[in-house]
Amino acid sequence: MSLAKKYPKEVKQILAKYPPEYKRSAVMPLLYLAQSEEGCITRDAMQDIADTLEISVTDVGAIVGFYTLYHDKKEGKYRMQVCTDLPCALRGADQFMESLCSNLGIKIGETTPDGLITLEAVTCLAACDRAPMFQVQSRDGLKYYEDMTVDKTMELIEALRHVDKETA
């Protein structure tokens, strides 16, 4: 079902932000809506958005490909995106990342066997004074976790795993 049919209120609100003759501007918020629906952005969703905004599916695909927070395939339910950029790395982010990898038994970019966590290294998240830190991207949006330790992170992952089992 199209986004406009399923979420008429949200789509209308999004389109109202921009001048009617420039509705292409709504492509990014609509992609977020599609991603929260499916967990990733499907080819059908791109076509649907292209039809709504009267642009080509290539135009939509170019946006998905350009911006790092859009995903065209499913990975773990939670994407744990650890900042390993310079300021965080000066405060131990690389070592933090290594410990997470060995605790989870996966490499950067990989997903835990239960499909729960995909571990990713990302560039600066504007939290340089609270390293080590990461954000968790899921269908529900994004959340920051700052001043983290490996222990606290493993507890968080256990909590997420628990929530996942409850809702499954």
Place this chain on the structure above:
Amino acid sequence: MSYVLLRHRDIPDIGKLSVYKEHGGFEAFKKAVTKMKPNEVTDTVKASGLRGRGGAGFPTGMKWSFIDNKNWPHYVVANADESEPGTFKDREIMESNPFQFLEGVAIASYAVGAKAAYVYLRGEFWQIAKFLDEKIAEMEKAGVLGEKLFGTDYSLNIYTHLGAGAYICGEETAMLESIEGKRGQPRIRPPFPAVHGLYGKPTVVNNVETLANLPMILANGADWYKSLGTPDSAGVKIFSLSGRVRKPGNYELPFGTTFRQLIYEHGGGVQDGRPVKAIMPAGASSSFIVADDKVLDTQMDYATVRTLGADLGSASVIVIDDTVSLDWVINKTIHFFKHESCGKCTPCREGTYWMMHLIDRLHADGCTSADVDLLLNVARQMQNKCLCPLGEFSTMAVVTGIERFPQDFGKA
């Protein structure tokens, strides 16, 4: 001295509309709309000496005065993309003192005759965007945003627009492309946004911190603002201090504060009591400053930092101590810029790609001094050839790292 921007540290609940109003909130915007002509607002901001806080340091009032009054409508875009490694100040303003920022957006909009303003937030600020949407709705309800404000004919709406992970969107023309629903790639300038901006209309793009200054400048006057800071750089600045210091964080201080005061008095000194080896005053885009006693006692303002062979930029001060080798640092910055290059112009796209391969080779076995020379050569070849500042920024740490710290690259 009480805070000018980080006022939530003095007034904890300033993020509540009622508390913000109790402390004079929206009075400056009301005064502007009901008692001042738009050009009088611009003149006040010009007289205050306020310069853009996003990094370029361009005089704000002058930027507004370039707007083309023959082409309408006008737009204001608040740059909340905050993606420079080492910068985390706009986030604190928006999270903790949101109304002062939004009032600043409103004042800028009135000054340039814009009836719609967009706040462009980096995608990672997803929660902040939701928070600002709530604050905007509260302002509409309180009658300080919307139609016919304060009984005048002036109307204004503010909208948030969320990016999705692209450093380049902090460049103002890339940001406009992104709002238009395109890939965030910079436009060729001129024409500048003041003439050809969002949807081809005259547009002012200002950084969050710049805008947050405006209510205070209108409330207290240009002379008051000028009395803070130095003759070259008026007012206060939020210094984002990070790296190998004991107390990293945001420090709002007048321009003219020295590096030593920032790092030692406010930041608690260097971890493990090590000496400062190098300073990057403007995040990953910085040139390296070789730290010595004279440098540490240098005042931080736009003109003085330039005498050290670097720019103050957004004042994201990354401190590097003597346990860190500069080849490791530029490995980080090169990979960052390689990842963030938008691919539009060849010198940046290819240059960052080859710099990445060269720095990887430097860290592999069997590298030679010729590899260092080649890396330096590639970086120098890129300079003054890129379409936007990103490509230039990517070379700063490489060139100054090798030139100023040759011993870290097996030279000298």
